[in-house]
Amino acid sequence: LTAKIINGTAMSKEIKEEVKAEVEELKAAGKRPPHLSVILVGANPASQTYVKNKFKAADYTGITSELINLPGDTSQDSLLAEIDRLNKDSSVDGLLVQLPVPDHIVEKKIMNSVAPHKDVDGFHTLNVGCFCVDEKSFIPATPAGVMEMLRRSGIETFGKNAVVCGRSKNVGMPIAMLLHADGIYDTKAGDATTTICHRYTPPEQLAVFTKNADIIVVATGIPGLIKGSMIKKGCTVIDVGINRVKDEKTGKMKLVGDCDFEIITRNNIDIENPYHRILRAFVMAFFNRFNLYDDLYNHEQKLLRACRQIEVLNKC
Ligand code: ADP
Structure with missing residues (x-):
């Protein structure tokens, strides 16, 4: 996958x-x-x-x-x-x-x-106020866009764990408002359990929150803040960051987000591969050694060991 x-x-x-x-x-x-x-x-x-x-x-x-x-x-x-x-x-x-x-x-x-x-x-205080009490208002573009992306991708927010990195008044804060508020009111918000992280969130705490998140939205302006090791399998990551950085390979300037995009997308593939490798090895071991040991106890031990290995990988 x-x-x-x-x-x-x-x-x-x-x-x-x-x-x-x-x-x-x-x-x-x-x-x-x-x-x-x-x-x-x-x-x-x-x-x-x-x-x-x-x-x-x-x-x-x-x-x-x-x-x-x-x-x-x-x-x-x-x-x-x-x-x-x-x-x-x-x-x-x-x-x-x-x-x-x-x-x-x-x-x-x-x-x-x-x-x-x-x-x-949606920057007038009256609009911000209406928005914060779930009333109809103009909603700033980026937060509205993030919610629309989630909606159109069919990503469930109801009862999920969401983490927003960044708390700026035009981006981070309204995104968190839209993710956590009640979906029955005018803003049609997400009903997610939402954690807001910001510059004073200790890095090790940030990883604790992100690892537990089903949805992460990042808007910090810090390239590479979110790494593959900080997200769990199946997590939805929306990267709002826009950063101009120098490309190590070409020496030219390029635009990147706040996430280690390549590592995150590659990791998701790598996480899958060991499962398949072990399962294939396990199936082979099962057939090969079954003849050798013809012993239910040994077979069960192997089965348990393989399951534990898979479990450990699951937790990686
Ligand atoms: P924007 O307008 O795109 O939201 P700002 O520069 O106004 O950008 O805001 C950046 C946000 O990122 C701030 O709310 C800040 O607290 C947050 N931030 C900065 N460093 C970190 C960090 N290490 N972890 C999480 N959030 C951070």
């Missing part, structure tokens, strides 16, 4: 097709498509990439969008005025201010000035 890889790219494509169909339905009913406005202050290259990807997805699905790119030295008051204008514009359905904002602007103040019903990022 090899590790099953959840294909996020394929899932994203599937979701985009569904959204596209919904937009077409709206248009067929004679209504305008949804409109998204994005404010970008300055020219942070990572932000520009994120924004570009959002527009590409909007275009593909038929959602109309516009970029309001303000200079990096825009004052907080001018930014607030721009947000106010878009809040009042009834042709704008969704409004997001790409983070991070420059240092002279107070991020929380900006987040709380976006009209809660247009706050597609």
Whole structure:
């Protein structure tokens, strides 16, 4: 049995097709498509990439969008005025201010000035509050994506043990909220027994929690934090980390997550192989030696030994 890889790219494509169909339905009913406005202050290259990807997805699905790119030295008051204008514009359905904002602007103040019903990022305190008491709200993209991945992959969360590594307010915390909360309420949460680990969780404790987990979601920004030896067989690992590291082989920069991906997926194969090896050896031993020893006691001893060996492997 090899590790099953959840294909996020394929899932994203599937979701985009569904959204596209919904937009077409709206248009067929004679209504305008949804409109998204994005404010970008300055020219942070990572932000520009994120924004570009959002527009590409909007275009593909038929959602109309516009970029309001303000200079990096825009004052907080001018930014607030721009947000106010878009809040009042009834042709704008969704409004997001790409983070991070420059240092002279107070991020929380900006987040709380976006009209809660247009706050597609789900960062307004009112949305965060509603979300935390399981009421309908805009849920931040990454946590919503993680839950959707679990749902679409048919991974059961109800009554399972989940571990979230990371507790940031936009990623780790909302993921943990969605995994642990009650599935009967508006957030349709996971009902999992959820443990949150963070930078002050001692490494040996982290391994104790992860080894007991059915589901692990990692969002720490630490490449290689989760190793194959820290997960149990059959565990679902969702790696939210994005880290730029140097490739040892090519010397080029590459993107990796927070998990030792290759080792985890390879380990899952290796864990399986010894079972098969031992079972095959055992079956052979059974037939070969049965003739030699023709003795029920010996046969049972061998059977017990082999079972114990398999048990030990099971615990590895
Ligand atoms: P993001 O926005 O992607 O969540 P942050 O840098 O804001 O990223 O948060 C990183 C999170 O990772 C923090 O909550 C921090 O406590 C957590 N973290 C850092 N080191 C460890 C560690 N060794 N084990 C578990 N969590 C960790």
